[in-house]
Amino acid sequence: QSALTQAASVSGSPGQSITISCTGTSSDVGGYNYVSWYQQYPGKAPKLIIYDVSKRPSGVSNRFSGSKSGNTASLTISGLQADDEADYYCNSFTSSPTFVFGSGTKVTVL
Amino acid sequence: QLQLQESGPGLVKPSETLSLTCTVSGGSVSVGSYYWGWIRQPPGTGLEWIGAIAYGRSTYYNPSLKSRLHISLDSSTNQFSLKVFSLTAADTAVYYCARDPGYRYDAWGQGALVTVSS
Numbered sequence: 001q002s003a004l005t006q007a008a009s010v011s012g013s014p015g016q017s018i019t020i021s022c023t024g025t026s027s028d029v030g031g032y033n034y035v036s037w038y039q040q041y042p043g044k045a046p047k048l049i050i051y052d053v054s055k056r057p058s059g060v061s062n063r064f065s066g067s068k069s070g071n072t073a074s075l076t077i078s079g080l081q082a083d084d085e086a087d088y089y090c091n092s093f094t095s096s097p098t099f100v101f102g103s104g105t106k107v108t109v110l
Numbered sequence: 111q112l113q114l115q116e117s118g119p120g121l122v123k124p125s126e127t128l129s130l131t132c133t134v135s136g137g138s139v140s141v142g143s144y145y146w147g148w149i150r151q152p153p154g155t156g157l158e159w160i161g162a163i164a165y166g167r168s169t170y171y172n173p174s175l176k177s178r179l180h181i182s183l184d185s186s187t188n189q190f191s192l193k194v195f196s197l198t199a200a201d202t203a204v205y206y207c208a209r210d211p212g213y214r215y216d217a218w219g220q221g222a223l224v225t226v227s228s
Binding site for chain 2: 001003032034040045046047051057089093096097098099101102104
């Protein structure tokens with residue numbers, strides 16, 4: 001199975017909003033509302049920040065929001081902060097049934 | 111609080127079998143509503159889903175790896191395990207175990223680096 005497509009890098013200034021896209025197919029992202037997003041700092045395990053396309057786990061900042069349109073899911077980080085600088089991965093349930101991760105996006109805070 | 115901890119060899123030779131165990135504390139692997147998964151990350155690259163198992167339910171594998179994988183669960187020790195057969199250098203990665211309460215991974219182990227080299 002092929003990784004979901006994400007931009008390699010996205011950058012923004014403190015206080016700005018950025019959006020990370022995650023493109024799949026009708027067999028994964030487009031077919032199910034089971035898209036999740038993970039934040040990963042270097043040398044650390046990933047952390048769940050969005051699940052079921054747009055739900056936030058308890059304790060996750062409301063500056064993180066998720067959405068989906070067709071075969072593309074999106075993660076928006078509003079009010080960008082220095083500690084948002086990390087790698088972000090999307091993940092989707094698939095029809096196989098399995099899971100597939102995105103290729104990952106490095107967020108840089110300018 | 112749920113905690114997961116991977117354990118296994120840090121170095122394995124090509125063509126051999128990797129055996130990793132994930133020990134769960136603060137929760138039970140026998141809860142059938144949870145899947146328990148393995149995810150890996152080769153150095154400097156992205157995450158790859160390996161497979162998952164649930165107590166009393168089906169086991170699922172990444173199709174591209176399925177022929178070389180076996181995942182099992184031991185409720186008596188509250189652990190689940192991963193075997194990867196016929197290792198190559200491409201299997202060098204940090205291996206994570208994680209809990210899936212429903213189509214997401216909400217708790218992760220710290221990761222175990224496995225290097226495949228002679």
